[in-house]
Amino acid sequence: MKREDINKVMILGSGPIVIGQAAEFDFSGSQACKALREEGVYTILVNSNPATIQTDTNIADKVYLEPLHPKIVEKIIEKERPDAILPTMGGQTGLNLAMELYKRGVLDKYGVELIGSNARVIEICEDRALFDKAMKEIGEPTTKSKAVNSVEEALEFVEEIGYPVIVRPAFTLGGTGGGIAHNEEELIEIVKKGLKYSIINQVLIDESVLGWKEFEYEVMRDRKNTCIIVCNMENIDPMGIHTGESIVVAPAQTLSDEFHQKLRSAALKIIRHLGIEGGCNIQFAVNKEMTEYRVIEVNPRVSRSSALASKATGYPIARIAAKIAIGMTLDEIRNDVTKETPASFEPTLDYVVVKIPRWPFDKFRTVDKRLGTSMKSTGEVMAIGRSFEEALQKAIRSLDIGRFGLIGDGKDKEYTDEEIEDILKNPTDERIFVIAYALDRGWSVEKIAELTNIDEFFIRKIKNIVDMKKELEKLGKELKGL
Numbered sequence: 001m002k003r004e005d006i007n008k009v010m011i012l013g014s015g016p017i018v019i020g021q022a023a024e025f026d027f028s029g030s031q032a033c034k035a036l037r038e039e040g041v042y043t044i045l046v047n048s049n050p051a052t053i054q055t056d057t058n059i060a061d062k063v064y065l066e067p068l069h070p071k072i073v074e075k076i077i078e079k080e081r082p083d084a085i086l087p088t089m090g091g092q093t094g095l096n097l098a099m100e101l102y103k104r105g106v107l108d109k110y111g112v113e114l115i116g117s118n119a120r121v122i123e124i125c126e127d128r129a130l131f132d133k134a135m136k137e138i139g140e141p142t143t144k145s146k147a148v149n150s151v152e153e154a155l156e157f158v159e160e161i162g163y164p165v166i167v168r169p170a171f172t173l174g175g176t177g178g179g180i181a182h183n184e185e186e187l188i189e190i191v192k193k194g195l196k197y198s199i200i201n202q203v204l205i206d207e208s209v210l211g212w213k214e215f216e217y218e219v220m221r222d223r224k225n226t227c228i229i230v231c232n233m234e235n236i237d238p239m240g241i242h243t244g245e246s247i248v249v250a251p252a253q254t255l256s257d258e259f260h261q262k263l264r265s266a267a268l269k270i271i272r273h274l275g276i277e278g279g280c281n282i283q284f285a286v287n288k289e290m291t292e293y294r295v296i297e298v299n300p301r302v303s304r305s306s307a308l309a310s311k312a313t314g315y316p317i318a319r320i321a322a323k324i325a326i327g328m329t330l331d332e333i334r335n336d337v338t339k340e341t342p343a344s345f346e347p348t349l350d351y352v353v354v355k356i357p358r359w360p361f362d363k364f365r366t367v368d369k370r371l372g373t374s375m376k377s378t379g380e381v382m383a384i385g386r387s388f389e390e391a392l393q394k395a396i397r398s399l400d401i402g403r404f405g406l407i408g409d410g411k412d413k414e415y416t417d418e419e420i421e422d423i424l425k426n427p428t429d430e431r432i433f434v435i436a437y438a439l440d441r442g443w444s445v446e447k448i449a450e451l452t453n454i455d456e457f458f459i460r461k462i463k464n465i466v467d468m469k470k471e472l473e474k475l476g477k478e479l480k481g482l
Contacts, residue, residue, distance in 0.1 A: 002039050003327030006115070009036055010082040012098060013047025013054060014091040015068045028089045028302040028318035029054040035322040036086075037061070044080050046073060047090075068093055070100045077101075077110050086325055088116040088278055088301035089318060095122050095301055096199055116278040116325040117300040124274060125300045128170055128204030138273045140266055140295050143285075144207040154191045155184065157205050163187075166206040166240075166373060168297075169194035178203070178373045180210065180240060209294055210240040211453040212285040215252055217267040218309040220279050220320065220343070222329040227268045228346045230279070230317060231309035232260065237371075238453040239285050239296075241427060244304055244375040248355040249388060250312045254457050259290050270298060278321035281305045288455075304380075308355050311382055313347035354391040355382045358399055359429045369428040388461045396432075406436040406462065408469035413437075424451040435459065439466045 011032055014025035030053045033043045037060075045060035048067050055063050062080065066072045068090075085107070087098035095117070101107055102119040117125075124130045129147035136142070146157045147170070158165055158181075167190045169177040177197030181187035194203035214235035221227045234252035235243055252260065267282045274280075281303045283296040299305075302318050310317045314337040323333050330344035338345075357377035361369050367376070381398040385391030393405045403411055413430075415423070415437055423434045431452070438448055445463060449456045 001327065001332070002041075002323075006041065006083045006113075006326050008042045008044065008080070008082045008084075009115070009326070010044040010046060010077065010080065010085045010112075011036075011054075011060065012068065012073075012085065012087050012090040012094040013045065013049065013052070014093045015048045017049065017051075025089065025091045025094075025302070026052040026054050027307060030059055031316060031318035032086060032089045032322035033060045035319040036326065039323065039326060039328070041326060044076070044082055046076060068097050070097065070104055070106065073097065073101060074104075074106045077106060077112060081110065082112055084113040084115045084326075086116050086322065087114060087122070088321065088325070091301070091303075095126065098122065099126075100199075116321065117276055117280075121274050121276055121300050125298045126170055127200065128168065128202065131298070134273065135270070135295050138269055140270060141293065143209055143294050143296070145204050147202050147204050148191070149195070149202055151188055151191050151195075154187060154203070154205050158184075158187060161205075161207050164208045164210060166208060166210075167191055167194050168204045168206060168373070169198035170200050170202040170204065180208075180373060209285040209287075209296075210238070212239040212287050212294075213254070213455065214239050214243060214246070214296075215255065215263060215284045215286060216243060216248075216305050217263060217282045217284070218279065218306060218317065219267050219271045219282060220317070220324070220330065221271045221276055222324045223277055223327060224329050225272060226330045226344055227271055228330065228344060229264055229267060230315050230347060231313050231349075232263070233305065233309065233312075236454060236458050237427065240373065240453075241371050242373050242375050243283065244380075245357055245371045245377055247357070247392075247432065248305075248308065249391075250309070250353040250355075251349050253352075253388065254455050255286075256290060259286065259293075263293065266293075266295065270295065274298065274300065276300050278324045279306055279317045308353075308380070308382060312353040312384075313349060315343075315347045351384055351386055352388050352391045353382060353384050354388065354395045355380050356392075356395045356399060356432075357429075361429055362401070369430075371427045371429070371431075388458075389465050392461070393465065403433075406433060406465050407440060408472070421451065424448060427452070432462075436462055436466055439463050440469070 013029050036043050043060040044062045046064045087094040124134050148154045164182045167178050177194040179190040181190050216233045218230040232252045233248050233250040235246040237246035281299040284293050286293045306317045320343045331342050333343040335341050358379040360378045381395050383391045383394035420438050445459045448459050
């Protein structure tokens, strides 16, 4: 049942749509407003972006088009006196703003509660040292890492673990300010930038798991500790490329059932230990031999991956997370899609979903096109098919870049062997096309897998498309000869 003490909720938006933080948070904020109003909760939306659906006056009971700044939001709290703030629908901006209000004592002053993810949860998930400690408490493996506050500390720690290392600033979105350091010069440059971007002046130095496989689990939990896995997803690109920059497939294609159960159990253990009420996204790195895994991070909020999982499964994550935040439980919330089953039923997929990011390199022509741990994509497309090949081809057509598929549409670029090898090793937005081009040129699946660290399963699937193109060309020639 809904909590009787929560009748007025403030929902924090994510502000302007910027690279690394796109329109998925407009969708989640709108869904949250609708879900809470269905339960008779008075909603107050604060967002600075007028070009969003959520700032339409029909979405919330009260809409404030104001800067997302603690002093401004404090004035709104003073005027509106909400019972609670829902910070999990506004991306990293929402979480950071909520934590700033908490640290300034604004929430205590006006008796406002953080719901969905409270201050303790947000701090653990965003402060890399606290996160590492929390995972050790439940025996979940993380990478060797250390939170540092200066370049000197970073250099000292890297002497112990060696290069390459991954630098990840605390309290940032889309890998902003982070990167991979292969030597001392790169480390100094990235750490300086990361410390500047982090609102608590902290970066985490991680041992490298570059080339490992990356999997994500979208998890929901209610106050009665009922948990479900909404969806698991596999990043086709290996660790070292941000998940927002990766081509992603759902459900995971190369996980054995045994290892899926391991990661599933770990995900449920993590969300229960943290005490998140609502949804969260948990990212795992798994070695190529499928013998070890590491917990990479937990997003205690609706994320870009949550939007993908919602669309892929038809399970309305933002809507249900908002209802859980005000005290409702999964068994008493109806799934709007099925109309019959409760939200405690885990969705199942008998189809394949592929997501491909959309990069703005056609507009920003001078930008470095190499992909890494910082997001450069500004959107994404999703396609559904009965096979991976079908979904991949549909997704490429949907990118609106003038391509009808991976290969054979008459728009293939020519690459030298040196260019092919360089792009396979140092990925850009063109790599998926270069893989197909290399296969068409006779490169082996094994060599491409070695250069890209992409599982051979996916390379073989792309080869199926290339082989079909060759068959159709052969058939065309035969028909012409009749």
